[in-house]
Amino acid sequence: MQVSLTGGLRSAANGAETIDIEAETIRELMNKLLEAYPDMQDHMDPGIAVSIDGEIYRDSPAKKIPPNSEVFLLPRLQGG
Amino acid sequence: MTGVLVDTTVNGDAVQFACPTDETLLDSLRDRVGLTGVKEGCGTGDCGACSITLDGQLVCSCLVLGVEANGSEIGTVEGLADSESLHPLQEQFINHAALQCGICTPGFLVAAKALLDKNKDPSEEQIRYALAGNLCRCTGYDKIVRAVQAAAKDLRKKKK
Amino acid sequence: MTHDQSFTNQKFKVVGTRVNRPDGVDKVTGRAKYGADATAPGQLVGLFLRSPHAHARIKKIDTSKAEKLKGVKAVITSADLPDHTNGALLDKLTNCMARDRVLYDGHAVAAVAAIDRQTAKKALKLIKVSYEVLPHVTDVDEAMKPGAPIVQPGTKTRGVDPKPTKDSNVAGVSTFGHGDLDAGFKEADVIIEKSYKTEQTHQGYIEPHACLASVGPDGSGELWVTTQGHYTYRTDCAALLGMDLAKLKVTSSEIGGGFGGKTHVWIEPIALALSRKANRPVKAVMTREEVFKASGPTCSTSMDIKIGVKKDGTITAGSAHIRYQDGAFPFIWGQLGAMTAFACYDLKNVQAVGYDVLVNRPKVAAYRAPSAPMAAFGVESTMDLLAEAIGMDPVELRIKNAAKEGTKASYGPTYGPIGIGPTLEAAKNHPHMKTKLKKNQGRGMACGFWFNFGGQTCTDINIGSDGTVNLSLGTVDVGGSRASMSLICAEELGIPYEQVKANVADTSSLGHNDTTEGSRGTFSSGMATIFAAREAIEELKNRAAQMWDIPVEEIEWIDGEARAVGQQHDNLPPLTLKEIAAKAAGTGGPIAGHNEVVADGAGVSFASHICDVEVDPETGGTKVVRYTVIQDAGKAIHPDYVEGQFQGGAAQGIGWALNEEYIYGEDGTLQNAGFLDYRIPVCSDLPFIDTQILEIPNPNHPYGIRGVGETSIVPPLAAIGNAVSNAAGVRMTHVPMSPPRILKAIEDAGA
């Protein structure tokens, strides 16, 4: 599965715009991401949101990622 | 506390309280008389949340000392409705959704009543200028002005 | 139980009607209790001592004299506030009370609790703080220069390669976008490049921060507080004070406006600490000056925007470098700005780089669609310049390039069904667009985007024996949401609106609810209310089954009553909710419905605004003569309060565009911390604000709801900027467009 990185997350993955990770849920994705790129911790603390097929998830680690979906990692959003 | 005894009439009732000489009437009303419908938004006369009438005059209670109210008649939002029903302004503020958070509402109601007491049929512009001393951050004033227009109409009908 | 969140396109009976709000009478009679309206027996007054310096080392704080003053019950400095969070919340703690250094004018250094205000004030005067004043920086561009005073030593810029070794005020750099910029700009017939600046503004809620805190020696406590998120306040306060979550009950008072500013703790943990030390309740209320200096305004910014376009109006490339100051503590405000900058458009080649910069100003907090209005000012102003350069109507240029379903958003993902196109079409066809302008008047329009989001939500429904319904919500009612939630509850149960009473539950009565931010109130509590009601309906059917002694499968819930289906039940008259509720004691006890959900999928929202202004060329003063807001709400549950959100956001944006700004002196102190010199729009400044609600359903919500609270503040800076520029005949690039700035721009253009 291809995961696209945005913003500051790219530098934590040595500048990569996309990375390949096999994961069935958001939780698995996060764990594998951290394993591969320990620098991601810096971004995990303020929070990472995951966009699956255009829908943004902030607090759904159990969310299943359907095969062939478009996956983006974004900074965790904040609102007023 | 070195206090001074103050004799007033609040919303028609005789009220006595003691306060230090440097205390604002706003604080006296809230902390000593228990009328927390009078709000503090700034304490410097700029927001109108603390609007009351003092002997029929619209004032910011944060700019008046408690001791200055001795012998005066005070009107607050708590005195707008009678035991039977809400004042038409109160009714129309609810009907027109003229409040969102509602913190500015007591001040607007008191100021709008002061306007309608003097002017039965104010124009939009007159309403806007009469209420220019009251800040509302939520509504953009649109529905407030409409509510005041509707209440003015109700009051005119009642009089007839 | 999991529920299907997808849109069902049902026909509504009560949703969409303009009912009176349940808290209306309390709010027009002065009975409603806000943050500063609660009292407790034996309560003390809590006051804060604040830094007069923008940046200084605290050499010593001597509180001994204050402590000895009669009537003083507790004095607190950072020495009383060890970090219980292992660094995780150290920024928040340091912002609530300065540790070794003060980082901005107004930063708290000590607090006292005393028997009355007079005594507390005296005590503050008796506290002696010795400072070593340090060099400061308050401007975002200055702070980025090499050699600028470092606000937070140890800060290394995140997001650059290779990793920097030197300290910097740039806390982070983040890049969003796709395609090939250089190739894109090569294709362009016209390229416009322009720099813009916006000044810092405050949410300006009329109710200052206020709380009543009470902690006993047993480690249990209560906090009454004006907040957008009492659960989040509980989490933060408990963590900062080392308390157990369950032992701190936080009750959200009526809230007198928040707009993002009440998503964050300021005085509350300190009030609790004072109470714990004094073993008495402590009431703390900020003054307006404290609100301006020491709560969380939004960023000031500076940015460079470059967009290339073909003669036919196709945008070939867009780039933005946007620099946001986060105040004295790092966050992602610049990043958010970069994400939103080009979100309205369908661009092949786009790049937005956001810088998060530290300065000696208060910690920035969210302000309604945080970060989006400033970036929109830059991009939407440039769009108008492009339209002029290629001789195209500005609305047409936007329509030609508008994002649509399937567009790859400039911040990455692909859009589902969205409303930017329809709001633009509505703007084009709006009667406002066709009215004639008078002398010195100008018209402008702009569009805006905001994400919206959902989050953790928990809701209870309890049906009383008389058939009336208590709806307990965990999201705060910031502008009429109790009415909207009651409508949704009544709709689902099939009963009249008046039969439902909604209230906001305290933290001990309901599970965690995320802060009411990100336009999430109606979206997520609405979802939880629907599902809780559906659960209650299942139970109501069970009870009816018992009353009739038939299988529950043979019962349907229609229009607020249980109906037995099938010929064999022809003779059974329906059972209403009231009838079932009356018999609850004998059929299994109280009837309730409950739901907890992480409501994700709050569809993005778009707005287009049109405005006419009149600029006085002599004074530079601007008057807004007409204003129209067009926005996609997904579904408007209570149209009055949706319109109210549109109008309120527009008014805040108008103030930001024309007047409001933080003015810092050479010494780094705030010069205008009051409503007299920080002027927000008053009633006579504004016209009626027209609204048009579009309803493009959000596929991820059973009723199609999107958030509506925030997007309305995004377009105004640019809409007014474009209108003023058209009226004055000069391009305005600096917000606020106050009279002196407009006059100067006119003069510069003439020279």
Ligand code: FES
């Ligand atoms: S509190 Fe009196 S005018 Fe603001």
Ligand code: FES
């Ligand atoms: S309704 Fe909130 S300030 Fe007016």
